[in-house]
Amino acid sequence: MRDVAKRAGVSPATVSRYFHGKNIVTTEAAKRIEEAVRELAYTPVYKQKNPGVIAVLIPNLKLAYFSEVLRELLEAVPRYGYRMVFIPVTEQGEAYKQFFKELDITGVIYLEENADQDMLNYIAAKNIKTVMFGAISADKRCKMIHINDLAAAHEGARYLLNLQHEQILILSDYPKSISSGFQRITGCKRAFEEFGLEFDENKVKYGELTYDSGYRMTAQAIREGITFTAAFAFSDEAALGVISALSEVGLKVPEDVSVMGFDGISLSRQVTPKLTTISQPIKKMIEQTLDTFQNQKKEENIEITLPYRLEQGETCVVNQKSKAISKETVNRK
Structure with a gap:
């Protein structure tokens, strides 16, 4: 353990905490410890009892957001010593019991x-x-x-309105x-109210927020x-x-x-042009979630609100057109 600590540049106590689950360590320290363990072929001896299983109730995997959350959970959970099971809840019945x-x-x-209640x-x-994640x-x-979510969408809409987009399609x-x-x-x-503008309910389209749904809702709006x-997709x-x-x-x-998105998943940074989006701190939300189960004391159920961030990509610019996109302008193109 001392050799691992020296190689990782941390204290032996930090290595002990990492492997025995008394307290978690920072992500950066955990990565250095894991690398040192691989290099030294160190096999830790676990003395704590089995901490149990975390059950993740998942609605579906259609949305890339859920897939990213699950990937981040799987990456983080070993540092806490838990095992994890995924339980689908899309079907009716009591199989989950x-x-x-x-x-x-x-x-x-x-x-x-x-x-389901x-x-x-x-x-x-x-x-x-x-934990409701x-x-x-x-x-x-x-x-x-x-x-x-209210403040995040409010900031996103204000951002588009400040770019002189008064005609916004919302998905x-x-x-x-x-x-x-x-x-x-x-x-x-x-x-819209703050800008003295009327909010047009006809410019709101509802769907699953998948790629296919976003495509269909936009095509329908054009038809x-x-x-x-501008378009603001949630x-x-x-x-x-x-x-x-x-x-x-x-x-x-x-x-x-x-075009503006919402969530800030890795895909938004991998496309061209880079998507302007409201980014959720998924990693931090996962840390806070797993920390909840580390606390053995009885605690009141509370609400933790973490900060979002508007990430300016390359898909939003000042509106310099004399009129909004319509079916007629599309036909001319």
Whole structure:
């Protein structure tokens, strides 16, 4: 252990904490320790008891956002000593109960903000620590870790309005109760109000926020003759679908239409032009989530709101056109 500490440039106590789970260490220190372990072929002797299993309830893997969250979870969870199981919750029924009977589940992470109430009641009855990841839950029995979706969408809409885009096509998931979709739409409405502009409900399209859905909603808006100089999609992959639909009818981004996404997943930085987006701190949200299960003390279920960031890419510019994009301008192209 001393050799690993020396090679990694940390103290032996830090190496001990890393392997025995009393406290977590920083990501940078963990990477140096792991590299030193590989170089020295060190095999740690674990003395702590099995910390149990974290169950992640997943709605679907259609959205790239969920796939990225799962990848980051799988990368982070070994540092905490937990095992992890993924339980799909898209189908009706009570199959999930079998998992809880057979596995030593010590924590639950919800990725679906509209989780089935019977499932929530079942998990709460077992007194298992739970975290709602990336959303607000109407069920106050779980901890909530997320960004301020209303403020984030408000800033995104204001950014486009400051670029003189008064005609904005908005792509959202279906708003429910206090869902993120509802909050983001509300944030956009407030931005329009602050600019003294009327919010046009006809310029809002609802769908799954996948790439295909973003493409279809944009194509539909063009067919319907909806005018817009910018599009604000509430997921990055839906924003990429917007760009494809515009390209298919001869419109360029950002020359003809500015496009903004939401989430800040790695894909948004890998495309050309680089997507302007509202970035969520996914890694930090995961750290806060896993830290919850490390705390053995009884604690009140609380809400943690982490800071978002507007990442300026290459898909938004000042609107210099005399009129918004419409079906007629598309036909001329």
